[in-house]
Amino acid sequence: MDTYTAQATRTESVWLVYVPEVDRTTQARKVAEIEPMARDLVAVMRNVAPDSFELRTEIELPAGVRAHLDAVEQARAEEDDARRRAAAELRAAAAELKDAGLTVREIGALLGMSYQRASQLTASS
Numbered sequence: 001m002d003t004y005t006a007q008a009t010r011t012e013s014v015w016l017v018y019v020p021e022v023d024r025t026t027q028a029r030k031v032a033e034i035e036p037m038a039r040d041l042v043a044v045m046r047n048v049a050p051d052s053f054e055l056r057t058e059i060e061l062p063a064g065v066r067a068h069l070d071a072v073e074q075a076r077a078e079e080d081d082a083r084r085r086a087a088a089e090l091r092a093a094a095a096e097l098k099d100a101g102l103t104v105r106e107i108g109a110l111l112g113m114s115y116q117r118a119s120q121l122t123a124s125s
Contacts, residue, residue: 003054006038010062022046034059094121 007018008028015028017038022045028037035057039050046053061069090111097107108118 001052001054003056004038004042006034006055006057008034008057008059010060015059017041019045031059091121094118098122 002021004019004021007020008015008031009018010016015031015034016025017028017034018025019038019041022042024041024045026037026041028034035055036050038055038057042048042053042055043050094107094111097110098104102110103115104119104122105115107122108115111118
């Protein structure tokens, strides 16, 4: 099955959709119209059915939006790292309390969690 690429770029009022494999451009008013318009373009240019090929859609976002999304990705990575560090510190606190002779019920109460969770944390230490 042939594969085509729809490269969409926003102008002031419409999306310009370029399909390099047929070297033609079409327009779409909304994001939801990008794929159907590109399929129609390929179908007309190649004289094939619109569902007889694969279509990859690449939407070019404005630089400012891309920068925001990059910042989101960075923040999420930092959040994941912070969660891992917090979990390690919690396990260390539970282990220290266990080593001091406290029961899992006491550990749970002191750390603000159920005794079952305290048991899980101390079992892994």
